[in-house]
Amino acid sequence: MKLKRLFAWTLGVLVVGAGAAFAVGWFTSTNSCYTDPPVSPRDPMKAVIRCDYGTAERLEIVNIEKPVPADDEVLVKVRTAAVNPLDWHYLRGTPYLMRLGTGLRRPKEIRMGVDFAGTVMTVGRNVTRFKPGDAVFGGRTGAFAEYVTVKQDRAIALKPANLSFDQAGGVAIAATTALQGLRDGGRLKAGDRVLINGASGGVGTFAVQIARTMDAQVTGVCSTRNVAMVRGLGAQEVVDYKRADYTQGPARFDVILDNVGNRTLAENRRVLVPDGRYVLIGGGGPDDGRWIGPMLKPLGAMVTSWFVDQHLGMVLAELSQQDMNVLRGLMESGAVTPVVDRRYPLREIADAVRYVESGRARGKVVIVME
Template sequence: MQAVRAHCYGSVEVLALERVARPAPGDDELLVRVHAAGVNPLDWHYMQGKPYFMRFFSGIGRPEDARAGVDFAGTVEAVGRDVRRFKPGDAVFGGRSGAFAEYLVVKEGGTVAHKPAGMSFEEAAAIPVAAVTALQAVRDAGQVQSGQRVLVNGASGGVGTYAVQIAKALGADVTGVSSTRNLELVRALGADQVIDYTQADFTAGAERYDVIIDNVGNRPLRAYRRALEPDGILVMVTGPKADPWLGPISRVLWAKLSSPFVSQTQASLFADLNPQDLEVLRGMVEAGSLRSVIDQRYALARVPEAIAYLERGRTRGKNVVVVSAAGSSEP
């Protein structure tokens, strides 16, 4: 089969489309033919090996696992003898290392679920990392309740587009912050108010929010606290990338040090991909309260171009890699 591999750390030039052996499923695994794969900042971080502390887990001098990509949607080709929940022909989506490939294997108990009915493979492939992150940021770390005022900073990006919809589905009054060109998109996703960050600084205004979901990390912590209610919650999904050693972790550490001296809660989020939350998101899609926003589509051979585009920070929603023709339609 064809698969994208990275045998060393670096820029997009380290990504190569190779011919490798097609995997075979174990007793508790599914073999999935990948129709579409989502592109995430996570892919860029693993490609670069940055921030450097990541290399303690991914490999010091070079990646221990050369596979690339995580989000996938496809069709079950074969199952191991112990698999009960899935059968050949099932349309599935989930998260597994090696999604930038024609086939992958995933454990039945891993991060995999049946694809939402009525959703294309492309749209489903956009969900796992970004939407699970948004769900855990809004529901768990932010503890959003009906009637609360929630601000989503970076509302037009991958996590942001889902966070706006999830907060709205929970009954919140949602304000989305984005650039001028994306204001209408954020409104269309359900935001009650929008702020153009090129025209106004939400941390300098008089409005106060119960929860801020920060997907950008472009303001000091004290500025975010000014925009929060005294008992508000700041959820830090990402942070500045200037520190090559710790990256966003540096802001998380500073938040922990300052937390005893402030009334607001400063929560950092490292999403946990799991099948239970995929099922929650599947239910939201099928109920009509969640959808994917697709910006650019790329062929498997153009994965380096897809990640380079993501790195420029201009993506509206998600970019996807269409691995096979079925990626655009129902099976």
């Protein structure tokens, strides 16, 4: 009973605080969208922007000024980028609580996209890690564009020679999330039994492969049409969620990596060992609660963790060059191979976002610059 009261109090504080911020911010926030200035860019490039929160129809392809690298930056000609669930959350501005950081009435950042792969064109005078002509991959806000600048010590690394630009363009967020979810959140070790819910999605396809490199016993959960693919990625056991409920089976797991969030915390805890680790990655669709949305479940997990031996929490990927290079090594060795579902030209960016938002993507959805 005390736990329920504490949880309700915490949630109430969040909601009231968010509401107060919106009441103030609604009348005070401003937005200077790129389309406002009348001056045409002198050295233009195409980029995807959105001036307001909304659906994929809000996305625009416009000409903006091509960036010039600072002394510690590289200029990358983007060959491919990728759509992530994060993109449509930012596009819609939901759950509303996130707008405390992204902008109340309108988005502070109008550029879209994070994952990219491309070729270094020029480098700043202090850059020593990269040179013109290098094929690279990484993550940086504004990747849905013909060019991006990236600091040489941020989330950028040399592209593995055995990967295509299509494959490398979809690595950064999904693969980093899988790596950090298993290694840091799940503290996965050799011999552990790990269940990956949503094993056929962007994060899931990486997670199955990364878990196998850590010598874990992998069970993947996916739909009927994806069973063979998930097994081919290395899962020893595959649960078809259309035929069975993993939370009702006899198996017990040391780690659950939950990319879907379609089962209650209590149901997941039932199939965890007494000191198991539950790591929530996803669990929010476009029609979830608009104020709190998928944030309700991780909040409940963290509060519950205070009172039980099981570790329950959430992981949000933190992109870094160190982990880009870890992933590069795994992909160069052939142990991890990105799965690309569909590729869209830049002009069809809205269709690509809608497809990812539908939840039907198998692996990654890539945007090809024209």
